[in-house]
Amino acid sequence: MSGAFQFVVTTLPFLWQGLLVTLWVSLAVVLISLVTGGLAGIGLTYGPWWVRLPLRIFSDILRGTPLLVVIFTIYYLLPFAGLNMQPMPSVILALVAFKTAHVGEITRGAIQSIPPGQTDAGKAIGLTFAQRLRWVILPQAVRRFLPPWVNSVTDTVKGSSLVSLVGIVDLMLASQQVIGRTYEPMPVYLLAAVMYFVINYALSATSRRLETRFAYIRE
Amino acid sequence: MTDPLVRITQVKKSFGSTLVLDGVDLDVPKGEVVVVIGPSGSGKTTLLRCINALETYDDGSIKVDGVEIGFRGEPGGPRKRRSDGELARIRADIGMVFQQFNLFPHLTAVENVMLGLTKVRGMPPAQAREKALHWLDRVGLSQKTANLPSQLSGGQQQRVGIARAVAMDPKVLLLDEITSALDPELVGEVLSVVRGLAAEGMTMVVVTHEMTFARDVGTQLVFMDHGHKIAEGPPNEILRRSDNERLRSFLSRIEFRQDG
Ligand SMILES: Nc1ncnc2c1ncn2[C@@H]1O[C@H](COP(=O)(O)OP(=O)(O)OP(=O)(O)O)[C@@H](O)[C@H]1O
Ligand SMILES: [Mg+2]
Numbered sequence: 090m091s092g093a094f095q096f097v098v099t100t101l102p103f104l105w106q107g108l109l110v111t112l113w114v115s116l117a118v119v120l121i122s123l124v125t126g127g128l129a130g131i132g133l134t135y136g137p138w139w140v141r142l143p144l145r146i147f148s149d150i151l152r153g154t155p156l157l158v159v160i161f162t163i164y165y166l167l168p169f170a171g172l173n174m175q176p177m178p179s180v181i182l183a184l185v186a187f188k189t190a191h192v193g194e195i196t197r198g199a200i201q202s203i204p205p206g207q208t209d210a211g212k213a214i215g216l217t218f219a220q221r222l223r224w225v226i227l228p229q230a231v232r233r234f235l236p237p238w239v240n241s242v243t244d245t246v247k248g249s250s251l252v253s254l255v256g257i258v259d260l261m262l263a264s265q266q267v268i269g270r271t272y273e274p275m276p277v278y279l280l281a282a283v284m285y286f287v288i289n290y291a292l293s294a295t296s297r298r299l300e301t302r303f304a305y306i307r308e
Numbered sequence: 309m310t311d312p313l314v315r316i317t318q319v320k321k322s323f324g325s326t327l328v329l330d331g332v333d334l335d336v337p338k339g340e341v342v343v344v345i346g347p348s349g350s351g352k353t354t355l356l357r358c359i360n361a362l363e364t365y366d367d368g369s370i371k372v373d374g375v376e377i378g379f380r381g382e383p384g385g386p387r388k389r390r391s392d393g394e395l396a397r398i399r400a401d402i403g404m405v406f407q408q409f410n411l412f413p414h415l416t417a418v419e420n421v422m423l424g425l426t427k428v429r430g431m432p433p434a435q436a437r438e439k440a441l442h443w444l445d446r447v448g449l450s451q452k453t454a455n456l457p458s459q460l461s462g463g464q465q466q467r468v469g470i471a472r473a474v475a476m477d478p479k480v481l482l483l484d485e486i487t488s489a490l491d492p493e494l495v496g497e498v499l500s501v502v503r504g505l506a507a508e509g510m511t512m513v514v515v516t517h518e519m520t521f522a523r524d525v526g527t528q529l530v531f532m533d534h535g536h537k538i539a540e541g542p543p544n545e546i547l548r549r550s551d552n553e554r555l556r557s558f559l560s561r562i563e564f565r566q567d568g
Contacts, residue, residue, distance in 0.1 A: 212361075212396075212399055213406075214426060214428060215396050215397065216427060
């Protein structure tokens with residue numbers, strides 16, 4: 090028993106460092122892609138064809154490609170294009186691009202679930218496009234947006250483990266390094282799994298709270 | 309004689325290959341109530357929606373208080389689409405009440421009425437609230453101001469819809485079958501609000517299937533069919549007229565429906 094305790098105490102700092110990197114990468118990607126994906130979704134819904142078309146192509150390609158391929162493509166191919174990037178910004182760029190496509194579709198779906206009569210009513214009282222979005226459409230779309238978005242956030246936390254493949258020491262790679270030194274895969278993976286689970290459980294719990302809060306009774 | 313508040317001349321509108329408005333003319337003088345009747349699909353809703361630019365029209369002209377609604381540019385010259393801001397300013401002065409109410413479900417009754425006052429008219433919230441409460445009181449909803457639309461009956465929701473439109477002090481009010489989605493016993497409470505507005509001289513264009521109501525509040529009755537204005541005149545005259553086959557058959561169907 091004390092052996093296991095000793096084990097946790099010595100390996101925890103390494104894992105903790107990795108956990109911080111995982112959280113940091115996830116947070117950055119989630120926040121940036123919330124903005125870029127939100128804008129992409131608005132563009133996909135309301136944009137003229139020359140906005141919608143490139144967004145549609147971008148979105149379909151990125152959603153049809155495994156995240157790993159997106160990461161490697163940007164990490165290994167950009168230098169050929171004369172762009173030398175550090176692993177961290179490169180991998181964040183890949184994750185953001187991937188997430189922008191997904192959040193864009195979630196946003197588009199949420200906006201399009203609002204009946205057209207709401208837009209008519211907003212127009213009829215003289216609201217501009219931006220005002221209709223801000224005061225009529227988005228407050229209602231939030232409710233449809235949240236559940237799939239929280240799913241996509243947990244996906245991001247899990248997907249961020251792929252950054253270990255380009256040598257960034259996140260929770261995943263930290264675990265592997267600890268295993269490399271201790272030859273004790275089971276307890277280390279168990280600890281890492283608990284950490285991933287705690288993050289994602291906290292996220293789903295928050296999401297359920299938000300959903301109740303935004304559940305305007307309808308019909 | 310002054311120009312009519314709304315002047316519609318030779319308006320044409322197609323959806324794809326279907327011609328929905330085929331050269332409609334209509335004048336709505338200030339303070340009058342023009343009632344539009346006609347069979348389903350005759351273009352009544354489309355005409356109303358063109359008046360506040362919820363639809364574009366392909367040809368002809370719609371002027372409200374002298375301002376062309378659908379486009380800017382010289383008559384006869386190239387038609388330019390109006391910008392989002394221009395359209396918003398024009399629509400702010402034209403009220404509309406919808407068949408399906410279209411209240412904002414995330415806002416309470418009073419907030420529904422306040423939204424246009426604060427965001428479009430730029431009123432301070434306290435003043436906007438006061439005005440909204442005044443109008444909700446006028447439509448008989450002073451007890452329901454803090455309710456969400458989902459907590460209101462259809463008739464109550466529609467009265468909020470009317471309050472939301474008239475609180476903006478529109479030059480003209482467009483009503484599109486505002487009682488069609490209501491249970492019969494709730495129709496009266498909504499129509500009596502409209503009667504009150506008519507009595508106070510609100511200019512209105514009203515699409516309805518309620519013939520008694522049409523006769524009572526209408527200063528002018530317009531019968532539409534297949535995108536054409538078929539007949540027009542004082543309600544009593546039109547409703548008693550029998551020289552038009554299509555009007556007669558429409559009226560007999562309506563009568564039948566009301567009795568049946
Ligand atoms: N957005 C649209 N796209 C295509 N066709 C449309 C559209 N809106 C209306 N139409 C068609 O235009 C015609 C006129 O429709 P409109 O709604 O103006 O008729 P209406 O007189 O209001 O009928 P109702 O009494 O059923 O409300 C119909 O044939 C309808 O199918
Ligand atoms: Mg209609």
